[in-house]
Amino acid sequence: MRNCMFPCRGACRYPVLTLAVLLFFAYICSKASKTEQKPSMGEGFNVDPTRAKRVQTFVTEVLQRKCKRSSTRKNMSALFPDRYKTDIRPFLRKNDVLSKAVFRYPPPFGFQSMERKLKEVLGLFPEAVQEERSVKSCSRCVVVGSGGIMRGLQVGQLLNQFDVVIRLNNAPVSNFIEDIGNKTTIRMSYPEGSPKSWDDVDPKTLFVAVIYKTVDFNWLKAMIKRETVSLWDRLFFGRGAKEIPIGISQFRILNPEIISQTAVDLLQFSEPRWKFWGWDQNVPTLGVTATVLATYLCDEVSLVGFGYDLTQPEAPLHYYENRRMDAMKGETMHNVDAEKQLLAKLVKAGVITDLTGGIHCSFCEN
Numbered sequence: 153m154r155n156c157m158f159p160c161r162g163a164c165r166y167p168v169l170t171l172a173v174l175l176f177f178a179y180i181c182s183k184a185s186k187t188e189q190k191p192s193m194g195e196g197f198n199v200d201p202t203r204a205k206r207v208q209t210f211v212t213e214v215l216q217r218k219c220k221r222s223s224t225r226k227n228m229s230a231l232f233p234d235r236y237k238t239d240i241r242p243f244l245r246k247n248d249v250l251s252k253a254v255f256r257y258p259p260p261f262g263f264q265s266m267e268r269k270l271k272e273v274l275g276l277f278p279e280a281v282q283e284e285r286s287v288k289s290c291s292r293c294v295v296v297g298s299g300g301i302m303r304g305l306q307v308g309q310l311l312n313q314f315d316v317v318i319r320l321n322n323a324p325v326s327n328f329i330e331d332i333g334n335k336t337t338i339r340m341s342y343p344e345g346s347p348k349s350w351d352d353v354d355p356k357t358l359f360v361a362v363i364y365k366t367v368d369f370n371w372l373k374a375m376i377k378r379e380t381v382s383l384w385d386r387l388f389f390g391r392g393a394k395e396i397p398i399g400i401s402q403f404r405i406l407n408p409e410i411i412s413q414t415a416v417d418l419l420q421f422s423e424p425r426w427k428f429w430g431w432d433q434n435v436p437t438l439g440v441t442a443t444v445l446a447t448y449l450c451d452e453v454s455l456v457g458f459g460y461d462l463t464q465p466e467a468p469l470h471y472y473e474n475r476r477m478d479a480m481k482g483e484t485m486h487n488v489d490a491e492k493q494l495l496a497k498l499v500k501a502g503v504i505t506d507l508t509g510g511i512h513c514s515f516c517e518n
């Protein structure tokens with residue numbers, strides 16, 4: 153219990169500071185619980201049945217096509233010569249010989265000066281078993297975005313037929329199985345974004361931790377060891393998972409080279425540098441990062457639930473809540489326009505497939 157006590161070491165000598173810190177913590181907690189929303193099916197929004205049918209037909213077609221081995225990686229290399237590295241390992245594993253590239257940048261682009269923390273967490277894992285790439289001769293990934301565009305499409309059964317289903321953050325599953333399926337091969341998240349209560353019904357789900365800052369390692373360590381995150385560390389998170397009820401062998405750490413590949417090489421954002429507070433708008437969203445990860449995991453990559461249809465202001469922003477599209481406020485942390493352009497380029501070139509057409513619709517009538 154020692155490390156979940158009050159953050160008192162040294163701090164008790166400074167009662168005012170301690171009080172301020174505690175008040176700040178209380179504020180964060182109250183904010184977090186206020187903004188929390190119960191996932192529920194949307195009311196007052198009816199999906200166009202013609203559109204739903206068209207999406208179902210398109211997904212069926214994609215699943216019936218012959219899967220082409222390595223096609224996404226080959227296509228990426230052709231489209232981004234010298235910029236797409238074909239040999240990045242998706243996850244960091246125990247006993248891996250870690251390349252210098254892993255430590256080149258500060259987080260989330262790399263683990264600069266964090267070798268010890270990384271080793272400590274990797275040390276908790278059992279011996280790495282199999283290679284991560286699917287044993288099937290050709291595998292298909294689908295990355296499930298949280299867009300309201302998913303609602304009412306009834307493609308859950310179809311999505312379950314992909315070899316690898318990647319879900320992001322706290323996007324819920326259990327009340328939405330008809331639309332988004334119940335298979336979760338990978339749930340990818342970071343402390344603040346992680347689900348408050350775990351609702352993946354798939355017992356084989358891997359949790360892929362994305363490390364954005366140094367303290368995220370402490371959180372991950374606590375999750376793996378099923379310990380309580382220390383109050384002091386919770387100051388940094390405020391919300392997110394308090395526990396992740398899966399086995400140790402189901403945790404993974406995203407190789408930060410995937411993030412630097414996405415940000416620096418593909419999106420060509422400014423070179424990462426250390427900043428104490430805030431980001432240079434050069435941190436890619438989890439959605440685009442997961443898409444790049446998928447190119448390393450699977451032979452073919454599809455997206456669903458990506459993109460916002462701003463011509464439908466009354467449509468739900470996310471499939472699991474009733475906030476409307478027009479509630480979307482300006483993004484400051486991420487450069488969403490650049491990301492949308494990159495994804496549109498990949499879809500138009502046929503490198504990845506957009507199953508719901510929110511990025512670029514190849515099955516829509518003009």
Ligand SMILES: *[C@@H]1O[C@H](CO)[C@@H](O)[C@H](O)[C@H]1NC(C)=O
Pocket residue numbers: 220222223224226227228230231501502503
């Ligand atoms: C993508 O790969 C497929 C099959 O490997 C190939 O036929 C197609 O020409 C490639 N497209 C691009 C844009 O490289």
Ligand SMILES: *[C@@H]1O[C@H](CO)[C@@H](O)[C@H](O)[C@H]1NC(C)=O
Pocket residue numbers: 334335353354355
């Ligand atoms: C998903 O749902 C189907 C049908 O309800 C069920 O048979 C299957 O076991 C479920 N899969 C998982 C991973 O829970």
